[in-house]
Amino acid sequence: MGDRSAGGPGSDAAAGAPEVWAEAVVAGLAGAKAAERALGDALRPAMSLKEEKAQRRAEAVRAAAMGLGAAGCASAAGVSERLLASWRAEDPVFDAALSTARSLAHVHDVVPDVATNPAVLKVALDAILRGVPFIEAGALVGVKRDTFYRLRRGNPQLGALFGAAQNLRRRGASPGRKRKAGLKGYRLVRLDASESPGTDPDA
Numbered sequence: 001m002g003d004r005s006a007g008g009p010g011s012d013a014a015a016g017a018p019e020v021w022a023e024a025v026v027a028g029l030a031g032a033k034a035a036e037r038a039l040g041d042a043l044r045p046a047m048s049l050k051e052e053k054a055q056r057r058a059e060a061v062r063a064a065a066m067g068l069g070a071a072g073c074a075s076a077a078g079v080s081e082r083l084l085a086s087w088r089a090e091d092p093v094f095d096a097a098l099s100t101a102r103s104l105a106h107v108h109d110v111v112p113d114v115a116t117n118p119a120v121l122k123v124a125l126d127a128i129l130r131g132v133p134f135i136e137a138g139a140l141v142g143v144k145r146d147t148f149y150r151l152r153r154g155n156p157q158l159g160a161l162f163g164a165a166q167n168l169r170r171r172g173a174s175p176g177r178k179r180k181a182g183l184k185g186y187r188l189v190r191l192d193a194s195e196s197p198g199t200d201p202d203a
Contacts, residue, residue: 022160
């Protein structure tokens, strides 16, 4: 990403147009998510349930390495906290990987601060783009309500990014989807050939 889109010296944000800059950044995040979904759809005939779960678990481990807790890791993986907890209970290796990633963050003083850590900010913005209310998005990355509002009011670039994410979500969501907005996670409903029809899709 060049200086103009990254908030560098020549960026729109630095030139006094944080809203224009924020809209471009958030549109890029949304476009990346759309491309990711398209790639998944293209591979879906060949991609197994096991492979899909592995991909989501890797996202959870990456979030843990940024110091995020269970809620943030689940959000980064696009699943519910309940499903993440189920995965940890059924897979000791995955559970250990999450714990080790959190320990790595702690040892290297990686702070899950939405105001200083781009990966954590991305988790919050992605949540808002999915329809998670602003305050709930803050809670996902461990920020208290008052602190999250102060960040938005006190930092023009953060405020512009949050506003752009909310505006893009409102423009793209149908009335039915708006009523159901929030972190619902996902359910693995496609069965591998080796799985029985009675398999719990949340397991």
